[in-house]
Amino acid sequence: MKSALSVVAMTLCASALLSAPAHARDTKYMLPMQEVLDMPEAKEKLDDSFRFYLSGQKTPKVLQRMDSGVSNRKTNGVGKSDEDGCRWAALSALIALQETAKSQGANAVIDIVSYYKKNEVASPTDYECHAGAVVVGVALKGTYAKVAQ
Numbered sequence: 351m352k353s354a355l356s357v358v359a360m361t362l363c364a365s366a367l368l369s370a371p372a373h374a375r376d377t378k379y380m381l382p383m384q385e386v387l388d389m390p391e392a393k394e395k396l397d398d399s400f401r402f403y404l405s406g407q408k409t410p411k412v413l414q415r416m417d418s419g420v421s422n423r424k425t426n427g428v429g430k431s432d433e434d435g436c437r438w439a440a441l442s443a444l445i446a447l448q449e450t451a452k453s454q455g456a457n458a459v460i461d462i463v464s465y466y467k468k469n470e471v472a473s474p475t476d477y478e479c480h481a482g483a484v485v486v487g488v489a490l491k492g493t494y495a496k497v498a499q
Contacts, residue, residue: 375483379436380476386440395441400448401458401497406474409460409497416454416494420465421446427486435486436479443490451494462492 383404386392403409423442427435447459464471464478466489471478479488 375481377432377481379432379479379481380471380473381433381436381440381479382475383440383477384475386437386444386477389437389441392441392444395445396448397452399457400452402444402447402462402492403458403460404462404474404477405472409458411498412460412495413498414496415460416451416456416496418491418493419447419450419459420489420491421450422465422487422489424485424487427481427484430486432479432481432486435481436488439479439486439488440477440490443488447490447492447494454494456494456496457499458495458497459492460495460497462490465489465491 383402387396387402401410421443423439423446425435425438425442430438444459447462451457451459462477464473466478466480466487470491477488477490479486481487
């Protein structure tokens with residue numbers, strides 16, 4: 351009788367553990383944007399006459415504000431450190447913002463905030479990145495603008 355109760359108790363415990371929801375990894379990082387801008391790939395892919403200004407950063411005189419835009423980029427994190435994946439995703443987001451801004455006649459993106467899952471996080475130096483087991487993501491939101499050179 352005791353062994354039958356033990357088997358029932360172990361079965362209940364095992365089924366409770368196995369039915370618990372699995373939680374995917376979602377590690378949040380706040381990393382310096384300057385590291386992204388200093389990447390050799392950034393110097394190749396970003397127009398050196400174009401500027402990016404995080405919310406709270408001092409900007410040149412804003413001559414014209416245009417539309418706002420969001421860039422939500424992800425990269426494969428397999429075989430990379432979380433930080434490397436974050437830099438790649440952030441660079442991809444900046445490239446997308448630059449392309450859209452230039453198509454509207456802008457020479458800068460200003461007031462850039464992190465916009466992961468539509469939650470705004472403003473910092474004059476850092477961007478927010480989220481790393482999972484396989485995917486790393488960065489979402490940025492900013493305003494396209496013409497600024498004084």
